[in-house]
Amino acid sequence: MSEIPLRSTGGGGLAGPPPARRRLDPTAYFWLLVPALAVTAGFTLFPLVRTLYLSFTNLGISGQADWIGADNYLRMISDGLFWQSVGVSAVFLVVGVLAELVIAWVLALLLAERVSRWSNALRTLFTIPMLLCPVVIGITWRVLFNPQFGWINGILNQPGLDWVGDPSKSLWVLIAVDVWQWTPFLFLMISSALVAIPTEVKEAARLDGAGGLRIFRFITWPLVLPVTLVAVLLRSIDSTKTFELPFTLTAGGPGNTTTTVAIYMYRRAFSEFDQGYASALAVTITIALVVFAMIYLRIVKRVEGAVG
Amino acid sequence: MSRITPSRVLMTILRGVIVIVMLFVTLLPLAFMVATAFKTNSEILVFPPTLWPASPTLQHFIDIFSSDGTWTFFRNSLIATIVSTLLTICFAIPAAYALASHRFPGDAGRAIGLGVLMLRFLPPFAIVVPLFIMLRGFGMLDSVGALILVYTAFHLPLAIWIIQPAVAQIPKEIGEAAAVDGNGVVGTLWRVILPLLRPSVATAAAFCTIFSWNEFFFALVFTSTRARTYPILINSYVSDSGPDWGAIAATSLLAVLPIIVLVVVLQRQLVGGLTAGAIR
Numbered sequence: 001m002s003e004i005p006l007r008s009t010g011g012g013g014l015a016g017p018p019p020a021r022r023r024l025d026p027t028a029y030f031w032l033l034v035p036a037l038a039v040t041a042g043f044t045l046f047p048l049v050r051t052l053y054l055s056f057t058n059l060g061i062s063g064q065a066d067w068i069g070a071d072n073y074l075r076m077i078s079d080g081l082f083w084q085s086v087g088v089s090a091v092f093l094v095v096g097v098l099a100e101l102v103i104a105w106v107l108a109l110l111l112a113e114r115v116s117r118w119s120n121a122l123r124t125l126f127t128i129p130m131l132l133c134p135v136v137i138g139i140t141w142r143v144l145f146n147p148q149f150g151w152i153n154g155i156l157n158q159p160g161l162d163w164v165g166d167p168s169k170s171l172w173v174l175i176a177v178d179v180w181q182w183t184p185f186l187f188l189m190i191s192s193a194l195v196a197i198p199t200e201v202k203e204a205a206r207l208d209g210a211g212g213l214r215i216f217r218f219i220t221w222p223l224v225l226p227v228t229l230v231a232v233l234l235r236s237i238d239s240t241k242t243f244e245l246p247f248t249l250t251a252g253g254p255g256n257t258t259t260t261v262a263i264y265m266y267r268r269a270f271s272e273f274d275q276g277y278a279s280a281l282a283v284t285i286t287i288a289l290v291v292f293a294m295i296y297l298r299i300v301k302r303v304e305g306a307v308g
Numbered sequence: 309m310s311r312i313t314p315s316r317v318l319m320t321i322l323r324g325v326i327v328i329v330m331l332f333v334t335l336l337p338l339a340f341m342v343a344t345a346f347k348t349n350s351e352i353l354v355f356p357p358t359l360w361p362a363s364p365t366l367q368h369f370i371d372i373f374s375s376d377g378t379w380t381f382f383r384n385s386l387i388a389t390i391v392s393t394l395l396t397i398c399f400a401i402p403a404a405y406a407l408a409s410h411r412f413p414g415d416a417g418r419a420i421g422l423g424v425l426m427l428r429f430l431p432p433f434a435i436v437v438p439l440f441i442m443l444r445g446f447g448m449l450d451s452v453g454a455l456i457l458v459y460t461a462f463h464l465p466l467a468i469w470i471i472q473p474a475v476a477q478i479p480k481e482i483g484e485a486a487a488v489d490g491n492g493v494v495g496t497l498w499r500v501i502l503p504l505l506r507p508s509v510a511t512a513a514a515f516c517t518i519f520s521w522n523e524f525f526f527a528l529v530f531t532s533t534r535a536r537t538y539p540i541l542i543n544s545y546v547s548d549s550g551p552d553w554g555a556i557a558a559t560s561l562l563a564v565l566p567i568i569v570l571v572v573v574l575q576r577q578l579v580g581g582l583t584a585g586a587i588r
Contacts, residue, residue, distance in 0.1 A: 028493035029410040033420070036403035036464055043439065043461030044427055050438035059437075107330065110323055122327075124575040125334055127582065131571055133522035135539035136560045140337045143344075143551050151340055154356040180333065188579060241431040244524045248543055265433045270529055275437050286434045293429075 055280035061273035072280035082281065084256055085264035091171060092260060093239045096178045097232060103179070104186035105228075108194055126184035134181075138248025141177045167257045170250045174258050177249060178239070186231050193227040194220065222307045229300045233293060240289055261285050341564065344557035345369070352553045368554035369562075378541065378559070385537040385563075387452050388527075389520040392459035396516045397509060399460070400467035405497050407468070408475035409483065421472070427465040432525050443530055450532045458530065459520045466519075467512040474508035475501065511577040514570055521567065538563050 055072055057065035076082050129137070144151045145163040153161050163173050197220060205215050243262040246252055252259040252267070259267075265285070269278035339359070344352055346364040372378045407417050407424075439458060440449075448454040478501060486500040502509075524539040531537070542559050545552040571578055 029406040029412070032402035032406040032493065032497070036399040036468065037420070039399055039461045040424075040427065040464055043442075043457060044430060044435055044465075047435035047438035047442065048430070050441075051434055054437060063441075107326065110326060123579050124572055125331065127571055127575065127579055128338075128568060129334060130582070131518050131522075131567055131578070132564055133524070133539055133542075133560075133567070135522070135524045135542055136563055137337065139542055139546060139551070139556055140340060140560060142546065143553060143556060144337065144340055146551070149353050149355055149357060149553075151336070151357050157356065159355050184334070185582065188582060237429050241433075243433070244539075247524075248546075262431070262433050266436075266525075266529075269433075269437050270440075279437050282431070282434045282437070286431060289429070289431070 051279045051282055054276055055283045057276045057279075059276040059279070065276065068276070072277045073284070075277065076280060076284065081256060081259075082261075082264065085259050085261045088171060088256070088258060089240060089260045089262075092175060092178070092242070093236055096175045096182075096239055097235045099175070099179050100183045100186050100235065101228070101232060103183050104190050107183075107187050108191040111191065123188065126188060129181045130185050132181075134244035135248050137177065137181060138245050141173075141180075142249050145173060164250050165254055167254045170254060170257045174246055174250055177245060178242070181245075182235060182238075186228075186235065189227055189231045190224060193224045197223050225307055226300075226304055229303065233296050233300075236296070237289060237293065240285065338564070341557045341561045344553055345561045347554070349554060368558035372555050372558050380534075381536055381538045381541040382562070384452050384455075384531075384535050385521060385539075388455040388459060388523075388537060389517055392456045392463065392520050393513055393516040395456065395460040396463045396467045397513050399464055400471055400512060401502065401505065401509065402497065403464075404468045404471035405475050405501060408472045409480075424465040424468050428469055430462075432462070436526070436529055439526075440529060449530060450535050452535045454530045455523075455527060455535065455537070458526050459516075459523060462526075463516045463519060467516055470512040470515070471505060471508045474505050478504055507577060510574065511580070514574050514578060518567055518570065521563075 054065060056067055056069060058068045058071075059065040142164055145153075147153060147160050147162045147165070150163075152163065153159055163169050201219055202215055205219055210218070241262060242260055243266065246258045246260050246263050247266075250258040252263045256264075261281070262285075265278050265281045268274045268281060343359055343361060345368055346366070347358075347361040348363060348365050348367065351358060351362055407421055411417060412420075443449050443454045443457075446454075448457075482500060482504070483496055486496040491499060522539065523537070524543075527535075527537045527540055528543075531540070538559065542556060542563065545556045545559070
């Protein structure tokens with residue numbers, strides 16, 4: 001819209017100048033932005049900056065915040081619980097997203113065409129897990145994994161088998177439920193990319209004598225890889241933010257076996273009201289996420305260049 | 309190409325089996341909710357569990373609604389969801405329109421657009437402590453108003469992000485023609501552009517509705533008694549003495565039904581939004 005320079009209004013010929021001038025009035029556009037900017041600035045940007053400030057204070061239950069420099073960050077280095085939560089989040093992220101990716105790829109390759117053919121009903125069904133309330137998902141699975149009367153033990157015919165309460169299993173249960181909830185997301189993204197490959201391209205390759213593997217290597221893979229890489233980034237960010245699922249499914253336990261960074265931060269801030277330290281945790285995780293995303297996107301660019 | 313060979317038959321069977329397994333796994337929790345919500349208490353606690361209630365009962369629904377707490381929880385959720393979605397959309401449409409159709413000086417529009425994109429990925433825990441302090445300062449802790457404010461602010465970038473490309477797709481000539489007809493910026497937006505944005509606004513509204521309805525973290529931190537929402541209620545049914553199965557299933561079913569209706573009605577937009585726009 002702004003391509004038409006303001007000066008040309010007089011020389012336009014047929015179109016009358018007044019409407020054009022009114023349309024180009026930049027203040028009107030500015031005022032359209034103001035409400036959204038005000039709400040965002042007030043309730044997300046300002047708190048974000050404030051978190052950064054609070055991370056250098058000893059804000060506690062008294063509400064008194066004194067500047068203590070980088071103490072919170074130094075404390076983090078020797079905080080075993082923090083590193084444990086980083087480990088839990090890392091395993092949750094890497095194993096969960098990898099499992100989702102592999103399952104989604106296999107399913108998409110096997111079913112892409114079918115799913116698009118029966119599309120609506122199936123696609124709708126697969127959308128449901130990721131749009132349900134995470135609390136409902138967490139609590140329902142917790143009950144499904146109940147040792148005495150849960151359906152999982154009913155299906156396995158293993159009465160009394162403990163899942164959520166067993167420290168060696170709890171994180172795997174958490175990952176399994178995450179895989180249940182989010183594999184459909186990757187599946188839908190990958191299969192829609194697969195369906196988007198024109199059949200003529202594959203036919204032409206086949207007529208040129210290319211086998212299934214070569215078609216996959218030189219046509220399918222390069223076309224679906226970018227979508228996959230973006231989907232993995234989105235899942236990674238989301239996985240790091242996960243709070244509801246571990247909170248409701250395992251309550252971070254037993255012990256700290258499923259205490260993710262988000263759960264740990266919450267506990268510090270609102271169980272122990274150690275809010276200065278919790279702010280430092282939040283800042284660290286957020287910066288780690290940003291750095292991760294930037295490195296990831298750089299690698300993606302290089303990979304896409306290499307694949308063609 | 310379509311000869312029937314043993315390997316083809318095998319693949320078809322394999323695909324069928326996979327689809328059935330996927331459906332089974334996807335629907336397991338929903339089947340559990342439906343079955344358990346209508347079972348009697350004694351039947352819930354049977355091993356191995358039964359799939360279908362032997363003597364279906366509405367007792368759990370009667371029980372959860374005979375405590376008036378349940379109404380309050382659902383009413384709070386409903387108010388927070390509807391009001392915050394309306395506000396989000398009211399703020400998002402003009403912002404998306406301005407960002408997509410006007411070049412701000414110094415390319416500020418691009419910078420704002422980039423900021424919006426980044427904010428979409430902001431972890432809630434990155435802003436929760438200052439928000440808590442702010443809301444306490446306003447005397448708004450434990451009020452539905454606090455949830456409305458926070459949900460509106462938090463979902464605004466997402467809504468702008470969904471609507472903006474739709475504005476950009478509208479041919480410039482349409483806006484110019486409207487201006488020639490004597491419409492100002494606001495008139496053009498209201499009378500000409502807005503009707504063309506209906507699908508993307510519906511998508512944005514659907515996502516805001518779903519995410520606000522499902523939201524737990526902020527509700528957990530900012531509310532304590534009066535303003536609690538239904539996810540908190542469901543969470544409270546898991547106590548030290550074990551879960552209250554019937555109440556969990558019945559409440560979950562009621563909470564999940566509106567979402568499923570929405571997903572079925574708007575499935576094209578939602579699936580499109582989730583895959584193409586990569587919402588989450």
